[in-house]
Amino acid sequence: MTHRCIVCAGTSLKPLYEGILQCRQCNYVFADLGLTDEELFNLYTDRFFCGGEYKDYLADKKILQKNFKLRFRALQPFLERRHKSLFEIGSAYGFFLEVVRNHFDSVQGIDVHERGARYADEHLGLDVIQGDFLQHDFGNEKFDVVCLWDTIEHLREPQLYLRKISSHTESGALIAITTGDVESPVARLRKQKWRLIHPPTHAHYFSTKTLTRLLDSHGFNVIYNRYCGFYRSVDSALYNILVLRHGKSRAYELLQRSGAANFDFYLNLYDIMYVIARRR
Ligand SMILES: [Zn+2]
Numbered sequence: 001m002t003h004r005c006i007v008c009a010g011t012s013l014k015p016l017y018e019g020i021l022q023c024r025q026c027n028y029v030f031a032d033l034g035l036t037d038e039e040l041f042n043l044y045t046d047r048f049f050c051g052g053e054y055k056d057y058l059a060d061k062k063i064l065q066k067n068f069k070l071r072f073r074a075l076q077p078f079l080e081r082r083h084k085s086l087f088e089i090g091s092a093y094g095f096f097l098e099v100v101r102n103h104f105d106s107v108q109g110i111d112v113h114e115r116g117a118r119y120a121d122e123h124l125g126l127d128v129i130q131g132d133f134l135q136h137d138f139g140n141e142k143f144d145v146v147c148l149w150d151t152i153e154h155l156r157e158p159q160l161y162l163r164k165i166s167s168h169t170e171s172g173a174l175i176a177i178t179t180g181d182v183e184s185p186v187a188r189l190r191k192q193k194w195r196l197i198h199p200p201t202h203a204h205y206f207s208t209k210t211l212t213r214l215l216d217s218h219g220f221n222v223i224y225n226r227y228c229g230f231y232r233s234v235d236s237a238l239y240n241i242l243v244l245r246h247g248k249s250r251a252y253e254l255l256q257r258s259g260a261a262n263f264d265f266y267l268n269l270y271d272i273m274y275v276i277a278r279r280r
Pocket residue numbers: 005006007008009010023024025026027028
């Protein structure tokens with residue numbers, strides 16, 4: 001299968017790490033997955049949110065919302081009166097939408113994960129669609145602010161999402177994205193061991209340069225780009241390191257029972273970029 005770079009349309013690719021390719025022309029990095037939409041969406045089962053990539057997404061609501069408040073605080077200075085509607089792609093259980101619902105006339109989200117979408121609807125009374133953003137018919141609907149928190153790296157073809165977002169936004173609309181930066185110091189140092197390199201769920205590894213270029217080609221100018229930190233519970237950090245990375249469930253359980261895991265901490269590893277772009 002010939003790949004074409006989604007950023008520069010170049011066809012000259014080289015292997016960077018095992019299963020990971022890099023465009024020779026613009027340095028864009030991505031995983032060579034070859035999955036169908038169905039196979040990809042099937043990764044986002046209940047297990048992904050509970051016992052998979054997340055230890056227990058629902059139980060972590062408080063800390064997740066603490067992080068969403070941080071994201072929103074950075075976005076607020078760019079909001080104007082005309083930004084009345086917000087749309088979130090990959091809204092999971094609706095925790096971000098719940099945080100910002102009172103700041104907009106309407107907030108809406110979409111997620112392929114059925115239970116999450118249902119939870120947002122039934123428990124939080126949010127307007128969340130269960131399905132694929134690319135397949136859903138939004139008619140003439142326009143969004144003023146579109147958010148993708150730690151989501152763009154999961155998509156099969158992010159460029160198609162940006163094209164569709166572009167067609168459902170008007171000049172002045174904002175898009176807010178968080179994703180790992182493959183050219184960050186940590187990523188360069190850790191190479192294939194960088195914590196965010198984990199295909200098949202993470203398929204796209206942007207840098208400031210490649211993300212800016214992709215956004216630009218869909219009509220968005222980057223107006224903010226910072227590394228963002230996040231709150232984390234000691235519990236989920238231990239779970240990640242011990243259980244996910246090293247398969248040491250027993251050690252994890254012991255530490256958890258000892259009470260050592262009942263704390264939060266703030267961490268900025270300078271490898272997650274937070275980009276806000278405005279539609280031209
Ligand atoms: Zn390229």
